Amino acid sequence: MRHRLHPLSSKPVVAALVAASLLLAGCGGGDEEEAPADAAPSEPTSSATSEPPEPTYWPLTGLERTGNAPQHPVIVTKVDNTSSSAPQVGLGSADMVVEELVEGGYTRLAAFFYSKVPADIGPVRSMRASDIGIVPEGATVVTSGAAPITIKRINGAGIPWITEGAAGVYRENTRSAPYNLFAHLADISKRLKTDEEPPPYLPWGTKADLPKGAKARTLTADFGAHSTSWQFQGGGYVNTDSYAAQGDQFPADSVLVLRVKVGDAGYRDPAGYPVPETKFEGTGAALLFHGGRVVKGTWTKDGLTGAIELATKGGELTVPAGHVWVELVPAVNGDVSFAK
16 A cells, blocks of 8 residues: 655555545625624634644655646556657656566556646557566556556556557557557547545655765666656756757656566567566665755555655655656666766
8 A cells, every 4th residue: 555754645546536525614704893892802713713724745755746637547658758659759758657678678657647637648568577667556658558468467457547449548640650659648638537536656755854965966866778758957957868859858756776676578569679577576676866866765666556656765765846858767788877
C-alpha cells in the first residue's frame, strides 16, 4: 500500500471511476447589527471557532491545490524518446516524467498527467513490463500496445490501458509510422472517471528540508545508446538534448536519479534486441538534484506497487514540491555524471 508522511488523500482503487471532492469548512452567519454597549459579549459562533480546512496537495508534484480534484485518474502516456519522435508534443503539461530503459540502450518516457491535461500527446509508443513498477495504482495508460507476453503481465497487474482503435487515439498523417500515433488526451480524460484521489508518488517536502549537498549545475544520465543531459538555469533544470517541441519542454524543478537493477523481459524486439526489464523494487542509490546542488542517498521500494522512500545517512529524504523528472538509470551498464 502506498503511503506518505504528507497530508494527501488515500490510495485509489483500480476499478473505481467517479469524482472526489474536498471537505469545506462551513461559513457561519450572524447578526450584523452592532450590539448595545452594555450588552454582554455574545458567545462566539461555531464558524468563528471552527478550524480552517486542511490544505490539500497535488500527488504528483506535492504543490498545494486549490479547488476540487480532477474527475479523472492519473493518465500515464508512453512517449517515444528517440530523434524520430521530434517534436514530442504535450510534455510541457506533465506533472512528472519517468525515463526508463528499453532495448538497444535507448529510453522511453512515461509522462504522468493529473493536475493538467494537454489537448494532444505523442508520439505514443508501447508499454514494457517495467511499467508495472512505474505506473501508480489506479492510473490508466495510453499506449500503442505491447508484446503479447507484456500485455498478459500488464493485465495481470490490473493496469487499465487505452490504445489505437479507442476514441481519441489517432494517426498524424504528417509523420511516419510508428512515430505518428497520437492521442487527444484532454478528450480521453473526460471519459475516465474516478471517485478516489491518488496518493503522493514521492515523499514530498520543501527546499528547507533538503540537506545542503554538493554543487552540481549539470548532470547526464547515460543509459547506453542514449544519454539525457540537464543544466540548472533560471531556478530549474533544462533538458539540453530534449526532443520536445519548442516551448513544450518539461519544466523540471528537480531531477531524481535512481539506480535500478535491470533484468531480461524474456523476449526480443522485431530487430532482434533482447528487451530489458527494469526491476523497480528493492533498494538502490539515489541522487536528488535541486537548486543547482545534489544530495546523495538511497531509495527503497517494497515490491512493484510499494511506496518510494528516500533516505540519507541522516534520515528521511524528501523531494521539494514541484515538477520532477525521474531517471531510472541501470545500476550496471548505466552511468550518472555531474559537475559544478
